[in-house]
Amino acid sequence: MNRLFSAVVTLSRPPSARQIPCEKCPLGRIEGFRKFAPDELEFVSGFKTGELTAEAGTTILSEGSHSDHLYTVVSGWGFRHKLLESGRRQILNIILPGDLVGLQGSLSDKMGHSVEALTDMLLCVFERSRLWELYRGYPGLAFDVTWLAAREERILDEHLLSIGQRTAEQRAAYLLLFLFARAELRGMTNGRTLVFPLTQRHFADALGLSLVHTNRVLNRLARRKVIRWENRILRIDRKELAKAADWDPDPDTLRPYI
């Protein structure tokens, strides 16, 4: 069903063992992902200091803590979130292969959010302290890092618009379509279906709605056959979903990764 995803869940090696040389990085095979120039590939190869496998449910980075590492997600799903003292949780964004994680911690000394694995994940590990070498010697890669940060910003803008101004149903439809489109770009979908590891609790916390209400809204969409979400499988009617969300995904542009 999904090459990347299934690759993860079968991995069960000790952390930081280095299994995948950068030349064979599975991300490079994803259409829509920018390829490295030879010198860049060489640098990134050296920049990478190891691999990290994280089991579903693991916290990879913690809000308020310091981090000496940067990660690129190779496979699996995760999410970024922040907590309120009251215990309420806001899921800020879902993390998918190709995403750069922990950049914030490299530019200020405290992480502003936590990162948790939703499925088993495989991540490449980079040293924060060597980010400067990247900026000094590889302006193209530095540009890519900025590109990634700016794209995250754009996504957050859209989420903010969604949570602030869309109705509950529009919000839910938007998020489903958004995630489906992102997964599709990475070859994780199968036609109109997708292995979708979020629970409704995650979904509610991403929408800023209560679990109960989220459930009702989703069932309403399901009854109208706009979506079907059962047993971790999501099937969508793209057109109806776009209509319900009052939103269309951005057309894909070639995107970089590190």
Place this chain on the structure above:
Amino acid sequence: MNRLFSAVVTLSRPPSARQIPCEKCPLGRIEGFRKFAPDELEFVSGFKTGELTAEAGTTILSEGSHSDHLYTVVSGWGFRHKLLESGRRQILNIILPGDLVGLQGSLSDKMGHSVEALTDMLLCVFERSRLWELYRGYPGLAFDVTWLAAREERILDEHLLSIGQRTAEQRAAYLLLFLFARAELRGMTNGRTLVFPLTQRHFADALGLSLVHTNRVLNRLARRKVIRWENRILRIDRKELAKAADWDPDPDTLRPYI
């Protein structure tokens, strides 16, 4: 009351006239803003191609349009926003002196949001096409650009948490305190007061609340003497406001600008 602010409103020169050499940039005099190294200053001086004055109410950048320019705000207030087809508006963030505007448009070909002036503004203009030179020749500045993007991301995370999880009153208190702290860092405050150019309409659109409800929430805070907001003047009781928001501003760290 506020040096930067009052400097703006008295400016009324033709657009793109170059008045301020970078060595005398008022931003450089703000404590808490990083100073340029000599070679950086020289580059930035050449990178800057002009100045733009924008009257209050002017749209500086439009969602969906292409932009060949990047701007650094020298003085004045503005805001970034996105619109829904329904006409509903989400204000994503308020823009203050030192903020870099339009980076998104330099990395993808369409702006994802609009930028509008809240007061008269003065901005430095840079050419998108020359951003590459900055990355190639001045990694320190490139790093700064990334830093600015990451900081915006952090702010958006916080807003998302706020809109998604905080109560209306907490949200309002948070936003007031957040803006006060940012203005204070720039020397725009006077003790506990601040010239505050937003209307309640802006404030409501930033909070994701209706105008009517925003008004009631603000009056509740005012009745408890946590704030006073009259005639564009905001006065806060910092401690009470922080308590009402369940939030404290980040301690200030030295921040860059371009």
Place this chain on the structure above:
DNA sequence: CGGGCCCTTGAATTCTCTCAAACAATGTGG
């Protein structure tokens, strides 16, 4: 003086939340 913009208040309606309970699926230990 009139029009436009902004703030304020009341009232009714709608949306969303919390509380509560039940059900399904899964896994564990006895």
Place this chain on the structure above:
DNA sequence: CCACATTGTTTGAGAGAATTCAAGGGCCCG
């Protein structure tokens, strides 16, 4: 194999939050 705990989903009911509609008042400017 069954009893039991755990996690995730579903539904009902009542309370609370926020919205919309409506209208009035203050202020500034042409």
